[in-house]
Amino acid sequence: xxxxxxxxxxxxxxxxxxxxxxxxxxxxxxxxxxxxxxxxxxxxxxxxxxxxxxxxxxxxxxxxxxxxxxxxxxxxxxxxxxxxxxxxxxxxxxxxxxxxxxxxxxxx
Numbered sequence: 391x392x393x394x395x396x397x398x399x400x401x402x403x404x405x406x407x408x409x410x411x412x413x414x415x416x417x418x419x420x421x422x423x424x425x426x427x428x429x430x431x432x433x434x435x436x437x438x439x440x441x442x443x444x445x446x447x448x449x450x451x452x453x454x455x456x457x458x459x460x461x462x463x464x465x466x467x468x469x470x471x472x473x474x475x476x477x478x479x480x481x482x483x484x485x486x487x488x489x490x491x492x493x494x495x496x497x498x
Contacts, residue, residue, distance in 0.1 A: 393448070396441040400454055403432040407458060411465045417472065433458070 406429040412418075413425045441451065 393441060393451070396436075396439050396451065399432070399436045399439055400458075403429070403436045403458060406432040407461060407465070411461070414465055414469050414472065422469070429462075 406425070410422075410425040410429045413421050436455075441447070442455075
């Protein structure tokens with residue numbers, strides 16, 4: 391494949407990552423799995439490109455891949471923070487629910 395083909399695959403991969411990022415930012419949890427899978431498939435296709443198997447890969451191609459990797463890590467970190475906050479919210483709701491039930495029992 392040519393560098394042009396690689397660039398097209400890179401753009402598809404970048405767009406898939408941007409859709410995944412928007413999903414996380416908008417907290418659209420129902421679409422996270424689908425968009426993460428779409429990004430993974432695009433990345434797999436990109437990484438399988440013969441342009442990357444050549445021993446003399448252009449430095450700008452490697453920089454593009456590094457940029458994708460960094461952005462992906464930032465998105466995953468953001469997703470993890472959302473998940474942690476959700477876990478804390480659930481724990482608080484459980485605790486509050488138990489207290490409420492205890493109070494109701496005491497009032498009966």
